[in-house]
Amino acid sequence: MSSPTEATAGTAEASASAVRVFAATAWREHGLAALLLAPALLCVLLFFVYPLGHAVVGAFAIPAAGDAPPGWGLGHFARAFDLYGTDIVFTGVLVSSSVLLTGVLAVVIAGYLTLGETPWAVATLRWLYRWPLFIPFIVAAQMMRSFLAKNGLMNNTLVGLGVLEPIQTIGFLDWRGVVATFVWKQLPFVTLLVAGAMAALDRSTVEAARNLGAGRLRILLEIVLPQVKRTLAVALVLSFVTMMSVLSVPVMINAGSPTLITVDMAYRINAHGDYGVANALGIISYLMTGLVAWIYLKHGIRQHGGDPR
Amino acid sequence: MKAQTTLLAAAALATALATGAPTPGYAETVLNVVTAGDQNMVDYVNDFLAPRFEMANPGVKVRAAGTGPGDGGSQKILEKLEAQQKAGTAAWDTDVAVVHQVGAGKLVEARLLAKYRDQVASGKLVTRSTAENALGTDVGGYVLPMFHSQIALAYNPDLVKNPPKSYAELVEWAKANPRQFGYNGIKGGMSGVGFVMGWVAANSDLGAKLEKGPYDPADKAKIEQALGSLKAFNQTITFTPGNAGTLDMLNRGEIAAGPVWVDMFYTWQADGRLNPSVKLALLAPGLPGQPMYYVVPAKAANAALAAKFIDMATSPEVQAEGIVKRFNWYPGIDAQHVQAKLDPATWNKLFTDVTPEDLASKGKPFPLGPYFKDIMESYERVVAN
Numbered sequence: 288m289s290s291p292t293e294a295t296a297g298t299a300e301a302s303a304s305a306v307r308v309f310a311a312t313a314w315r316e317h318g319l320a321a322l323l324l325a326p327a328l329l330c331v332l333l334f335f336v337y338p339l340g341h342a343v344v345g346a347f348a349i350p351a352a353g354d355a356p357p358g359w360g361l362g363h364f365a366r367a368f369d370l371y372g373t374d375i376v377f378t379g380v381l382v383s384s385s386v387l388l389t390g391v392l393a394v395v396i397a398g399y400l401t402l403g404e405t406p407w408a409v410a411t412l413r414w415l416y417r418w419p420l421f422i423p424f425i426v427a428a429q430m431m432r433s434f435l436a437k438n439g440l441m442n443n444t445l446v447g448l449g450v451l452e453p454i455q456t457i458g459f460l461d462w463r464g465v466v467a468t469f470v471w472k473q474l475p476f477v478t479l480l481v482a483g484a485m486a487a488l489d490r491s492t493v494e495a496a497r498n499l500g501a502g503r504l505r506i507l508l509e510i511v512l513p514q515v516k517r518t519l520a521v522a523l524v525l526s527f528v529t530m531m532s533v534l535s536v537p538v539m540i541n542a543g544s545p546t547l548i549t550v551d552m553a554y555r556i557n558a559h560g561d562y563g564v565a566n567a568l569g570i571i572s573y574l575m576t577g578l579v580a581w582i583y584l585k586h587g588i589r590q591h592g593g594d595p596r
Numbered sequence: 597m598k599a600q601t602t603l604l605a606a607a608a609l610a611t612a613l614a615t616g617a618p619t620p621g622y623a624e625t626v627l628n629v630v631t632a633g634d635q636n637m638v639d640y641v642n643d644f645l646a647p648r649f650e651m652a653n654p655g656v657k658v659r660a661a662g663t664g665p666g667d668g669g670s671q672k673i674l675e676k677l678e679a680q681q682k683a684g685t686a687a688w689d690t691d692v693a694v695v696h697q698v699g700a701g702k703l704v705e706a707r708l709l710a711k712y713r714d715q716v717a718s719g720k721l722v723t724r725s726t727a728e729n730a731l732g733t734d735v736g737g738y739v740l741p742m743f744h745s746q747i748a749l750a751y752n753p754d755l756v757k758n759p760p761k762s763y764a765e766l767v768e769w770a771k772a773n774p775r776q777f778g779y780n781g782i783k784g785g786m787s788g789v790g791f792v793m794g795w796v797a798a799n800s801d802l803g804a805k806l807e808k809g810p811y812d813p814a815d816k817a818k819i820e821q822a823l824g825s826l827k828a829f830n831q832t833i834t835f836t837p838g839n840a841g842t843l844d845m846l847n848r849g850e851i852a853a854g855p856v857w858v859d860m861f862y863t864w865q866a867d868g869r870l871n872p873s874v875k876l877a878l879l880a881p882g883l884p885g886q887p888m889y890y891v892v893p894a895k896a897a898n899a900a901l902a903a904k905f906i907d908m909a910t911s912p913e914v915q916a917e918g919i920v921k922r923f924n925w926y927p928g929i930d931a932q933h934v935q936a937k938l939d940p941a942t943w944n945k946l947f948t949d950v951t952p953e954d955l956a957s958k959g960k961p962f963p964l965g966p967y968f969k970d971i972m973e974s975y976e977r978v979v980a981n
Contacts, residue, residue: 543835557668
């Protein structure tokens with residue numbers, strides 16, 4: 288039988304060796320993990336966090352002008368609102384309405400894919416709706432340009448069919464063209480996620496509603512939609528962020544003003560070398576996307592008591 | 597198996613080439629020509645100048661790159677050279693640059709250019725003021741004009757029987773024919789910018805002051821007032837996506853009139869890309885035109901070769917054959933040296949719709965640098981916002 292002191296020493300030794308073993312295991316497991324993570328982490332820091340910080344600093348830094356020393360202030364933001372106030376509002380309204388329209392259409396398509404009763408129509412739609420997913424924004428914009436122009440493919444077809452007279456045609460190469468392109472391009476992405484969520488639902492609720500005599504529209508709106516609305520919200524928030532960042536579509540389709548702030552940012556940098564106002568516009572666009580993400584999170588938390596899934 | 601061996605051999609050969617193993621007859625010196633402006637500028641260097649220069653200088657390869665239309669294109673060149681200057685690079689990788697007037701002024705002020713004009717024989721063939729002064733900045737010695745071009749109103753005579761002759765008539769016409777006039781704003785190239793500059797000159801009493809100065813910051817109020825009426829005018833017109841976009845919409849019949857670059861207009865017609873019946877007119881009191889300049893960066897890696905390239909490009913023969921005959925620009929060097937090298941028919945083609953008298957009375961320079969900046973910014977504040 289060992290004395291209490293020995294026992295303590297033994298315990299201490301045992302615990303020290305346990306710590307050593309633990310440290311060695313931790314290094315083996317986590318050190319390796321850290322090493323594996325490092326390149327990705329470094330890339331994020333170098334190519335995202337650093338430029339982001341640079342842009343934030345640039346938005347508030349006021350360069351020396353004449354006798355005034357360099358300093359900090361909101362001057363770039365004031366100029367951004369002075370020159371592009373309308374464009375900022377326009378961007379918010381146009382992107383929000385594109386997102387809403389995308390949401391409505393995605394629910395309709397996904398709903399038909401889930402509840403449709405004509406097998407060949409469902410199969411055709413399933414095959415068709417994904418195509419725009421594989422087309423880059425700039426190609427989509429070019430296609431829309433030749434499709435929606437005053438004398439473009441759409442109007443020429445309508446004139447050819449005798450629906451319209453040539454004099455009645457109007458071009459859609461303005462904000463309407465941008466909305467059309469955004470919706471067309473983002474629709475498959477949202478539909479894909481929503482249709483996936485709908486397919487994973489427990490069919491018994493749908494069958495039960497059907498047995499009780501509910502129509503398909505009612506089942507979609509009252510049974511299916513409430514169960515997939517979190518997926519829908521995620522898809523729409525991601526679409527909002529994507530649309531906010533697109534430059535090619537407004538440049539190619541919406542030549543006049545007002546236009547999206549991505550165009551203004553490119554113009555400030557390309558034509559004036561004015562990174563201050565461009566950075567300020569960038570921060571404004573971060574805030575707009577941040578607001579949308581915040582609304583979503585807040586909504587999620589309220590519904591699930593702190594679990595914003 | 598055999599295919600695999602062939603593939604391996606090909607891969608080995610490609611590696612040898614890529615690692616720069618010298619091959620007989622392979623170009624040893626690369627002359628980098630960077631040009632602002634539309635695609636036609638890059639085409640001109642690649643299709644016309646490069647083959648001639650390479651033939652006359654064996655072992656030299658000319659590589660052209662475009663930086664985009666409008667002043668933005670020149671700005672990119674400025675930023676690139678500035679970055680190399682700040683980095684302390686000994687030999688800059690741009691040998692010849694082609695820039696707009698605003699860009700040339702900024703480049704000279706930032707001391708990024710070499711004073712090369714005296715080393716070039718054709719430097720003596722230019723007496724026009726644009727070779728000395730770019731929108732108020734003294735650029736004498738640093739630049740040679742590659743060409744001069746002019747903005748004019750293109751219109752479709754099938755749709756417009758009596759084309760407007762002045763800005764005032766254009767406003768009336770656009771009111772009577774909504775959406776039939778189109779221009780590209782100020783973000784899509786210089787033809788729209790020129791139209792806006794002309795608008796300010798026509799709708800204020802600043803006309804001569806914009807060109808000759810002296811600059812007075814208090815004139816901003818007058819500029820904003822002149823642009824106020826442009827905002828109303830913009831409600832009755834169509835916006836086009838760029839210099840080429842205006843020509844494209846004219847050709848499709850989507851607009852009936854719009855401001856275009858004269859050289860692009862003739863080139864498009866010659867290529868069959870534009871309805872041959874479309875015509876040109878200069879609006880009173882005037883529309884701006886501008887040269888583009890050949891410049892050599894201060895620390896160009898191949899400065900001597902660059903001067904030789906510009907000497908060839910501004911020689912009367914090349915100006916006649918390339919600038920006037922093939923690309924429909926007005927010559928960069930003085931006209932009499934070029935006219936002597938061309939038959940009268942080709943020369944006169946330049947002046948079919950816009951006569952030399954029109955050019956003299958209604959062809960204006962762009963406003964001085966600070967006025968230009970004020971107008972651009974006021975446009976964004978008053979018209980676009």
